[in-house]
Amino acid sequence: MPRLLHRSPAARSWRTTPAPTEVLAFHQGLSDYAPTPLHAVPALAGELGVGRVLVKDESHRLGLPAFKALGAWWAIHRALQDHPGTEELVTATDGNHGRAVARRARMLGLRSHVFVPDVVSSTAIDAIRSEGAKVTVLPTSYDAAVVAAASAVTGRQLLIQDSAWPGYEVIPQYIVDGYSTLFREIDVRPDLVVVPMGVGSVAQATVTHYRSTDSAPAVLGVEPARAACITSSLLAGQPVTVETSTTVMAGLNCGTPSSLAWPVLRDGMDVSVTVEEDEAIRAVEDLAAASISSGPSGAATLAGLRAARDALELTCDSTVVLLSTEAN
Template sequence: MTDHVQLNPGASSWRWCGHDTSKASASSAVLDFHRTLPSYGRTPLHSLSALAAELGLGRVMLKDESDRFGLPSFKILGASYGVFRAVADKLDIPVTDHSPSLELLGSEARSHGLTLVTCTEGNWGRAVARMAKHLGIPTKIFVPSFMPVTTQALIRREGAELVVVNGNYDDGVAAAKQEAANDGSLLVMDFGWEGYEIIPQWVVDGYSTMLNESDEQVVEHTATHSVTHAFVPVGVGSIAQAVTQHFKDSRRTTGHAKVITVEPTTAASLKTSLESGTMSSIPTEDTIMCGMNCGTVSTTAWPILEDGVDASVIVTDVEAHQAVQDLKTLGVDAGPCGAATLAALRRAVLDKGDELGLNQNSVVVLYCTEGPREYEIPKITSSG
């Protein structure tokens, strides 16, 4: 029988010390940048008191990223900042407080004929295309062949050129890399590999806005309580890296939360890597949690996740779908990737609640990274 929860005992005492003087104020600089984008506003943090009572927990709260800058995902936070920094770097334009403006950066990018290229399972590509639209520059986006036509249409609606690859996500990444190498386009991806690590780190930096918002909102909800457990989806690992760095930062004065990640049973690249003790690429299968259908963890994320993730949880499509329905009854509309954190919480409480310290003193934050979308409802089988 598959063990759905992999514990990482050494993570409880591990602290992230990767910051330096320049990074100490990085999150405020990122927030200042995001405030320059159209329609900036904090996303809500919902208090799920009925769920907390059901599971025997002190508090359960959910950070709802179903509407961020008018897009149904947190991805625009990393995409906007990552593209901004990458374009400025490509054009040798220094980035300082409030400079360059989007208008200036876009004008310079257009004058140099700059084009962006990326690969996506959906939300990332749409977010990159939205940022490219703000800058007024073209984008070519490679997508796997199994992407629903409705998702393809949403990306095209942002003004991007879409290229459907006869293969999976990893095949699309290879095609995007080749495109950038052939014509000099600027490759903007949210995960790293050897030789490609700076832009993915800027993407991770972009997610600090969501985390700083949720810190403020937890205080508003609880007055004095610090977060004890944070649940986050993995995918390629960038958002999980951001959450782990945030809650394991040695400078934190409000306590260090346990970080629990979630992946589909069909794409458990992080859990596999944690079990083996080395970063491992795995074959994946289709899942309704398509934003997490990734077979390789980012090289920039892996060292942080290996040391700092307290538990890795895998959930089935049936569990993710049930979590979507459960959240709907609680007044929260989410897609399967976002609702997967609730599925992971249920699984963690059931299988490893005592080991993880999930009890009446717990203050849990679920990072719900995706708004509602169409998907094929999974069939319940005897195996779950």
């Protein structure tokens, strides 16, 4: 299928307010907290004609193989303050978010119920169950699983969802705020930050962080061609829902943008691009050759950088940060 690409020339001048500073303090107070590494990959810098390619490696974060606990655990912390007496956490997931919610529920002595579309791998489903969660597998899409999870919440249950819609935006904003720790750990001034996109929440966190500081790098968002809800929305000039199918980038297999992410990405993200399955798989292999474990959803950022290279204003002195969100 044709590659989709959207550019917003005014994005770097857009500004917003940062996430609360207490988010980082919360994470630093967790027993398993440690900043994740930023790996230099000279071979990729040479290939792409830039000064440095640095990979933010989220393959080990708070005892889990992905970055999602940063958002989920902060959101749970804040949401339980707002909703005392909660007994069960409910969510929908295409993998890592659901496991992070289930892990934190178990740590806090709460029950968890996770709704999963049947395109999610049995390995990922077993990992969620291993955290003590009740798992409901549905023969449907991620978007429909979110609807099912939201509809199931009653009484002392609480929905912890990483996508927002009108009427449900407080907890998703907590999740986005939680991701800010990842960017506060990055101690370089990049010229470009590349981030994967599902519903757009971590991309929202990226734009929020870098559009609320003196440093204003370009931001490139990357999503699967088979689930291109953000890029399609940007090209349409309004949020749209797209039909999704199976993709190796399972964590990005989302058909509808988050209502919170949409205005931030519309106004503050420089470039958005889609990538194909084989491009993501090649990126996984190339990062593995650099001793970085990255699944297709995380390695999509390298695939997207390659795909959008000619549309980006980069030089031989530029520093590029790729966000690799998960282990392989």
